[in-house]
Amino acid sequence: MEEKLWHTLPANEALKQLNSSVSGLSTDEAHIRQSAYGRNVLPAKHRLTLFEIILHQFLSPLIYVLLMAAVVSVVLEEYSDAGFILLVLVINAVIGTFQEWKAESKASALQEMIRLKTKVKRDGKVSLLDSEALVPGDIVMLESGDKVPADIRIVKENNLTAEEAILTGESMAVSKDAEAVVQGRAPVSEQMNMLFAGTTITTGRGTGLIVSTGSSTEIGKIASSLEQLSTGKAPLVKRMEIFTKRISLFILSACLILGVVAYYGGFPVREIFFFIVAMAVSAIPEGLPIAMTVALSIGASRMAKRSVIIRKLTAVEGLGSCTFIATDKTGTLTVDQQTARAILTEQGKNFRITGEGYNGDGVVMDNLNREVTCHKDEVLTRIARAIVICNEGWLEHENGNWNYGGDPIDVAMLALSFKLKTSPEKILKEVEKVMEVPFESERKYSLVYYKDQGKLRVAIKGAIEKLREGIDKKKYDQVMQEAMRYAEEGFRIIAVGGGEVDEIKPMDELPRFELLGFVALIDPLRPEARPAVEECHQAGVEVAMITGDHPATALAIAKEVGIAYGSDSLISGEEFQQVVDSGGELFSKVLENKRIYSRVSPHQKQIIVQALRESGQFIAVTGDGVNDAPALKTANIGVAMGYGTDVAKDTASIIISDNNFASIAAGIEEGRYTYSNLRKIIYLLVSTGAAEILMIGMSLAFQLPLPFLPVQLLWLNLVTNGIQDVALAFEAGEKIVMRQPPRKPTETIFNQLMIRQTLVSALVISLLTFGLWYHLLTHLNWDEPKARNIILLLMVLLQNFHALNCRSETTSIFKLPFRNNKVLIFGIIAAQTIHIIAMDVPFMQELLALAPVSWADWLKLFLTASIILATMEIFKVISFKVNKKQVNKKWYL
Known part of the structure; x- marks a missing residue:
């Protein structure tokens, strides 16, 4: 059309x-x-099929590298290696598919399916x-x-x-x-x-x-326009793409260099080729996809318990990476229910009202913070009767729940009557309504004529400026100034009046009545919102409000929640459009200084989000309406509210099921915990892989035999990294993450700390194993199989101890309770037990070239391996002292 x-x-x-x-x-x-x-x-948005979700699990650069390694293994007829890699990929796909399918089902369950x-x-x-x-x-x-x-x-x-x-x-x-x-x-x-x-x-x-x-x-129109918008990549995806490229290039280069050295060292070409393939397969962190998927799944499950539903696993870490949150107001920071906050009587008495929403929970208090009921104040009694009689809504308490219906203002007035300790049902039984004049936009008031004890009376409520002709001018002027003070702070002001009348006036004619006072209403702040905003600020995450509400209302809520404290932080949609049209430096200053955007259109909201992204922010945007969908899709992380529209939820990658801003702060915390655990996993895999390469490089440099057989390298990878890396995903979070600033958008996984600790740990592990290898072959004249058996056991012990180091990059292992990760402790014990069993089982002895060792030898190796633990403890202390000016002083806990 x-x-x-x-x-x-x-x-x-x-x-x-x-x-x-x-x-x-x-x-x-x-x-x-x-x-x-x-x-x-x-x-309708295309719903992912099970096949599409399964296919999605294989769309990763790291997966591509592993698939190539599997193909090479098949070509070389190393079917056990190929089988091992394919098993890893299948397990990863199963875990990832299960989690994403479960998340998709949860998201669908939130949608209203009523025709x-x-x-x-x-x-x-x-x-x-x-x-x-x-x-x-x-x-x-x-x-x-x-x-x-x-x-x-x-x-x-x-x-x-x-x-x-x-x-x-x-x-x-x-x-x-x-x-x-x-x-x-x-x-x-x-x-x-x-x-x-x-x-x-x-x-x-x-x-x-x-x-x-x-x-x-x-x-x-809005839903259709979303198809033309591109979705920003999750921060984790960007970082993993960079990491995968770099680690693949490093491993390939190292293998080629070692291959050349081995060739000139006189090793047979075929033996070198098979060994390089085995070493590459071992060094490539093929356990990372499973461990990463498990970590993200655990993060998603933990978030779900805190009302944060993840629709895509890579979005788990997204909230933890965000540097800026653009939140809407209604229903997220506020309860989305009009609530009476104050009563001002015509005598000048001011009463404060507690509680939020459409219920009777709360009290009315005087200026001395004493609870007041209508039974103790005549004017309050008259106000309570007037707002009940002149009312078209309903509110009732049944089976522990508050049920309501009708105009929000009428329901809010009934909630106030309950807080005044009246019974609306009883009041209505005591009177007889004679005539009702309903609220209309032109009138801006409603009134009811009723009979009480044989006398004709009127109850009236509405906008003060529309009722002035029925009020004594002197009284009107007295209360108007105070009423306007509330109005300027974003409150909606409803005048309440009543009294005895002689006759019923025509429909559009006001009778003379007595002004009883006025009620100040607002959609109040959620109790959890302010602490959540403070927590975000403490974590270095900026928060801005983008709303379609009136500027005064937006400013009042922003002040109360702690987003901003003055009108200089506020800009209206009309003013913003003028800035957009002018462009240049003024636009940049608005983004830098303004934290309250009121009366903005959906297009303006999208412009704000796009500009913040382009300025280098990782931005999370909340929304519930169709008007929010373009901004949700433009953001790095789109966060939809559970009660919101299907369009918003289909667009977002995260859904907050309880519609509460506090859950977003919880999501940031869990996202940072998840990213921290991913770093621990990568730290373990890369440092142990680097240690193996260094160990082999040293052996070649000193013209010693290769310390591991190809099958032993694969076994080492399975019995240590195959268990401990996944177990690290279960590590409980360290509270320090919410006292640190967000990661820079340009920061890669391998920052300075990761590089230093990886190099130190890899060097210590390789020196310990090479030192013993050298000693056994040159000083004790052990044969190669016997020495390899000992070296392999030492490497297993070293990597088990190192897994304990990886529990925290900054906190002493002796400060971390074992109960924070029972899975890892069990995994370490299991890995050691499995290896000892393999050393005593004939079939495994033959396959892996293993032999039993005495308990005395095992204890010596155990003590030797503990050196890596002591070394990294010293590293943490030194790192803290060197960087104490740049990091939180509670870094080393």
Whole structure:
């Protein structure tokens, strides 16, 4: 359909444009139009099949290297080597597939699968149809609580309001007007004569003309545009790609150099070739894919327990890498429920109210912090009765749960009445309602005439400026100044009045009444939000708020949560657009200094996120609405809220099931723990692989026989790294990670600390093994098989001790309780036991050229191997002292 600005047309003109009428379409015409326009469904994201998830496990540079090694092994008829590598790849694929399939299933379970039914006029009759069958030109009827099935030009309405946060980010319901005609390309938030697909009717009733369905709706346009956006790579993926290239190049170069040295040392070419292949297979960290997948799976499971659902394993570490969080306000930092925070009576008394949300949990307190109930204050009693009588909502406590319905302000007022220790049900039984004037956007107030003890009374609530004609001017002026102070801080101000009247006035005429006071309401901050923001700041992660709400409301929440403390940190969408249009240095300064963005459009939010990414930030963006989806996809890490729209959840790589910003802080912590464990795994694999290469290089340099047979190298890789690297993934996190700044986006896995500790540990292990190898062959004149048996056992012991070093790069092993990783302790004992058994089993003796050793010899080797533990403890102390000016002073714990 040609795009039309339906909000610029009167309702009757819109009907003409679509060849429709208030009686609706005929069934035949509706079928013809559905053939032309298609079904009323959004473009659905392709759901990964099981085969696609399995295939995804093999799309990694490290996997490619291992596959090449397996092919070479097959060509050389080394089928055991090839089988071992393929077994590693299969186990990795099984673990990764299981985790990602489970995550995908959890994400799907969060989605609402209800098929909407809508009242539609067809053939002049009202019927209930599946919303997918709706077409442009249909006439639909909606009422409070209904989900809007398509974009609709309102034809007729009565007290109609809609909650449009998923498109605008605005937490308050929007009043609608069928008679309004809005000029120009007005934003969605200003189209008062339109309803939009995916939004919800809050109050009233309405009849409307469907003007757009499916992909042509506002929500559909956003969903379709996501296909054109590219998703940023997870930080871990970038770092692993660099690591894989470098480690592969290093191992290949080392093997070639050792091959050349061996050739000139007189070794047979065939023997050199087989040995180089075995050494390459051994040195390549083929256990890394499994260990990495296990570490990410453990991280995902730990995150799930903290309400963070990971849809893609590589995103586990993503939150831990982020340097900047752009969060929305409604429902993430706030509870997304209007709550009364203060009462100001006309006598000037000020009362503070505790508790959040649509429930009676909380109290009313005076300026001396004493709890006050309506039984102790006459004016509070009158206010409580007025807000209960003049109310169209409902709130009840049943079976331990609070259930509610109706306009958010009405429900919030009922919650206040419970905190005042009244019974709304009892109050309503004591009075007889005579006439009700419902709230409408033009009036901005509602009132009820009622009889109480035979007298005619009125209860009224609404906007102060609209009620001034019914209030004594002197009293109005007295309270207005205080009310405006609250309004400037982002509160919504509702005046409450009542009193005895002589007669019922016409519908649009205000009676004289007594102003009782006003109630200040706001969507309050989640109790956990401020500590979570403080934790992010402590961890060096900047936090900004991007919201569609009013600037005053955004600033008030930002101050309370600790994101910013002054209006100089705030910029509105209109001001931001002027900056975007001007470009240059001013735009960079806005990104650097502003932390509150209010009244921003979806496109502006995407511009902010894209600019922050380009400035070098690793940015995580939260969102729940369709309007958030482009920004979620543009971000390095998209974080959707569990209650949010399907479009947002499909776009994001992480879902916060409890919709709480505190869970994002928990995700950062778990992400850093996971990355720390991945570094420990890589440290173990690379340092032990480097030690083996150095040991062999030293033997060749001193013209000694090769210290290991090819099959022994593979066995060494299996019995040590094959167990301990996976076990390191279970290491409990060190709390210090949340007191350190985030890693620089340009930092690789092999930073200065990793390089130093890898070189030192590899050198110590290789010197110890080569020293004993040299001593056994030249001084004690042992034969090669017997010496290899001893050297292999020493290497197993050294790598087992070194696994303990790898539990922390900075903290003393004697400060880490064994209970923090029982799996590793069991793995070390198991590895040593397996090797000792292999030394005593005839079949394994023959296969690996092993022989038993005495307990005395084992103890000597055990003590020798412990040197690596002592050496790395000294290394940690020295490293701390050298770097104490650059790192946290509690680094060495």
